[in-house]
Amino acid sequence: MSENKMVKFIITRQDTPDSAPYEEEFELPYRPNMNVISALMEIRRNPVDAKGKGTTPITWEMNCLEEVCGACSMVINGKPRQSCSALVDQLEQPIRLAPMKTFPVVRDLQVDRSRMFDSLKKVKAWIPIDGTYDLGPGPRMPEKKRQWAYELSKCMTCGVCLEACPNVNSKSNFMGPAVFNQVRLFNAHPTGEMNKSERLNAFMEDGGLSGCGNSQNCVQSCPKGIPITTSIAAINRDATLQSFRNFFGSDND
Amino acid sequence: MAGNREFVYRRIHSLLGVIPIGIFVIQHLIVNHYATVGVESFNKAANFMGNLPFRYVLETVIIFLPILFHAIYGLYIAFTAKNNASRFGFFRNWMFLLQRITGVLTLIFITWHVWETRVAAALGTEVNFQMMHDILSSPFMFAFYTVGIISAIFHFANGLWSFLVTWGITVSPRSQVISTYVTLVIFLALSYVGVSTLLAFV
Numbered sequence: 001m002s003e004n005k006m007v008k009f010i011i012t013r014q015d016t017p018d019s020a021p022y023e024e025e026f027e028l029p030y031r032p033n034m035n036v037i038s039a040l041m042e043i044r045r046n047p048v049d050a051k052g053k054g055t056t057p058i059t060w061e062m063n064c065l066e067e068v069c070g071a072c073s074m075v076i077n078g079k080p081r082q083s084c085s086a087l088v089d090q091l092e093q094p095i096r097l098a099p100m101k102t103f104p105v106v107r108d109l110q111v112d113r114s115r116m117f118d119s120l121k122k123v124k125a126w127i128p129i130d131g132t133y134d135l136g137p138g139p140r141m142p143e144k145k146r147q148w149a150y151e152l153s154k155c156m157t158c159g160v161c162l163e164a165c166p167n168v169n170s171k172s173n174f175m176g177p178a179v180f181n182q183v184r185l186f187n188a189h190p191t192g193e194m195n196k197s198e199r200l201n202a203f204m205e206d207g208g209l210s211g212c213g214n215s216q217n218c219v220q221s222c223p224k225g226i227p228i229t230t231s232i233a234a235i236n237r238d239a240t241l242q243s244f245r246n247f248f249g250s251d252n253d
Numbered sequence: 254m255a256g257n258r259e260f261v262y263r264r265i266h267s268l269l270g271v272i273p274i275g276i277f278v279i280q281h282l283i284v285n286h287y288a289t290v291g292v293e294s295f296n297k298a299a300n301f302m303g304n305l306p307f308r309y310v311l312e313t314v315i316i317f318l319p320i321l322f323h324a325i326y327g328l329y330i331a332f333t334a335k336n337n338a339s340r341f342g343f344f345r346n347w348m349f350l351l352q353r354i355t356g357v358l359t360l361i362f363i364t365w366h367v368w369e370t371r372v373a374a375a376l377g378t379e380v381n382f383q384m385m386h387d388i389l390s391s392p393f394m395f396a397f398y399t400v401g402i403i404s405a406i407f408h409f410a411n412g413l414w415s416f417l418v419t420w421g422i423t424v425s426p427r428s429q430v431i432s433t434y435v436t437l438v439i440f441l442a443l444s445y446v447g448v449s450t451l452l453a454f455v
Contacts, residue, residue, distance in 0.1 A: 078340055166349065169335040206256045210263035213334060214415045215349035217341045229418075230426060237421020243264070 005030035007088055008050070009039060011058060012098035013108045021105070025050040025094070036076060036083035036097065037062055040109075060109035067223060070158025074109045075100055080163040081223055083109075100163040116157050119175035123203045125182040127192040139190035152185040152231065154224040161218035161228060167211050174211025177218035179203065181231040187238070200235075200242040209239055266326045267419045269319040270412045277316055278409050282402075282446045288453040292382045299380055324360050331356055352411050355404040362401025385454045395455065402447040410440035 006027045014021040027050045028042050037060075044057040060083070062072040067085040075098040076086050088095065103111035120126075129135065141149070155178055162168045162176040183199050186192040203209050212232055219229040287298040305311060331353040338350045369388065374380045389395045414436045417423040423432045 164337070164341055166334045166337050166346070169333075171333045171335065201257075204257045204260045206259040208257075208260065210260045213330070213349055214345065214418050215341075215343075216345035217337070217343060220343045221341070227426070229429070230424060233418050233421055233424040233429070235421075236419055237424060239260070240264075240421050243260070 007034070007039060008094040009043075010094050010096045011109070012096075013058065014099070014105050015107065017104060017106060024055060030088070034088045036074075036086040036088065036091075036095065037065065037072060039088060039095075040083070040097075058109060059107040061111075068156055070156030073100055073158045073160055073163075074098065075163065080160040080221060082158065082160075085223070100159055102163045102165075102168055103159060111159070113157065113159050116159060116162065116176065116178060119179050120157070120182055122175070122205075123179055123183050123208070124195060124199050125179070125186055127186060127189055128195060129191065141190050145188070149185060149188055152181055152188070152226060155181055155185075155226055156224065158223065160221050160223055164217035164221040166215050166217065167213045172211055173207035175207055177212070177228050177232065180209065180212070180235045181226055181228055184231040184235055196238075197242060197245075200238055201246070203235070204239055204243065209235055212236075262326055263330075264419070266323055266330070267416050269323045270409070271416050273315045274319050274323060275409050275413065278405060279443065282406075282443055282450070285450045286446050288382065288385070288450050295382045299382075303374070303380065320363065324363075327356050328360070348411055348414075352408060352415070355408040355411075358400065358404040359408050362397070362404065365397070366401065382454070389451060389454045395451065398451055399448065402451065403444055406443045406447060407440055410436045410443070413439065 007030050009026040009028075011024050011026065012021050013024055026043050026048075028039060031038070034042075040058055040060055047055050047057045049055050060072065060074065062084065063069040064071070065084045067082050070082070072083045073080060074083050075096075076083060077091060077096050080100050083097070097109060099105045099109050099111050103113055103115070106112050129138070157178060159178075161178050165174075165177055167174045168176045180203075183203050187196045187199055209232075214229075214232075216229050218232075219227065222228055284298050284302055285295070287294040334349070334353060336350050336353070338346050370380055370384070373384075378384065389398060414423075414429075414432050417432050418429065423429045
C-alpha cells in the first residue's frame, strides 16, 4: 500500500440540538477510493482525534450509499452535497464537514429535515387513488411524458436546494425550492392532474411559492440535475392562471 | 382560502414594479433627456409635464402610491433574505444580491430626489434647468445622482427579468437566458439616456 499517506478532516460537531458547535480534527490513513462516509466509518471504528485524544464517534445519517436517498447530505468544503458520492480523491484537504445549518441540528452532522416532508404534506404531493371500491385503471401516460416526468421524480428530498437558497432561513417560512418540483410532478401525472387546483391553491398560501426570489442557486446545486428553476417558472405560470380562475372564474376549479 | 396574502402582495409588488413604476421611469428618463437639446427644450418639457391635467391624481395613482407600496414591501423582501453570494457565487445569485442592494439605494435616492424637486416645487420653488444645474454642480451630488440613477435602472432592468419569471412568462432556461440579454441591453440603453442627461446639466 501507499506509504502512510494521511487524510485530514475538520468536522463541525454539536452534542445536543441546543449546545454550541465546535470543531474537531481527525487524521486517518488514506485508502484508495475512499469517500467521506467510509472515512466517517473509520473514525467511528476508532474515535480518536488528530492529537490522539479519545472522543465520541461522529453522528451522521446514511442509508442507500448510492446518492438516491438523500439522507447523508452535509456541507463538504462549503458545498452542500451527499457524503456517499463525495470521493476523497476529488476533495481539497483538509476536508471540512459541517451540518446543513438551514435545518435544526440533531447532533454533529445529523439534521432534522422534517420541514421538507411537512411541506410535501401541505401541498398534497401525492396521488390519491384510494376508494371504498376498485376505482379501476387510471388514464395512461404517454411514454414521452413519462420519460420527462422521470427526471422530476429524481428528487430525494435531500435538502441541498434549501441549504443553498438565500430565502430559506429563520426569518421566512418559505418551504423551499424542492416543493415547486414536486407540485409540478404530481400535477403532470394524468391521475394527479385531477387534484391540480388543490395543490396549487395550497402552494399559493403563505410560506408557499411566493417566497422564491429567483437567485437560482437551487438548480445549480441540485445533485440530481433536476430543472428546478424551470419547475418554479412553470408553477408560477400555473399559479397565475389559477389566481385568475379563482378571482374571475367559476367556483369549481 | 387561508392566508394567501403573501402571494397577493408579492404579485402586486412584482406588477407595480413594471406597471406603472417601470413605465414612469422610462418616461421620466426620456423626457429629461430634453436637457441634452438645450435649456429651452428642457424647461418646455418640464413645464408640459408639470401642468398635465389631473396632475395630482396622476402623481398619486401612478407614482406615489405604487412606489410607496413597492418600497415598503421591497424592504421587507430585501431584509428577509440571508445572502450567500460568497458561498454560492453563481451569476443569478449575484443578481439577486444586487437587486436588493440597488433597491435600497434607489429608495434612498428617490426619497432625496423627491424632497429636493417635488417637495421643493410644492413649497414654491420652480423646477427648471437652472435648479438641476445648481444641484448637480456639486461633485458629491453629481456622484449621488449617478449612483442613484444607475441603481434605479439596474433595479428596473433586472426586475423586469424576474417579473417575467414570477408571472410564468419565461419558463424555459433558454428564454430566461435570452431575457437576461434583453434586460442587459435595456439596462445599458437607459443608463446611456440617464447619464447623458446628467452630463447635460453641468
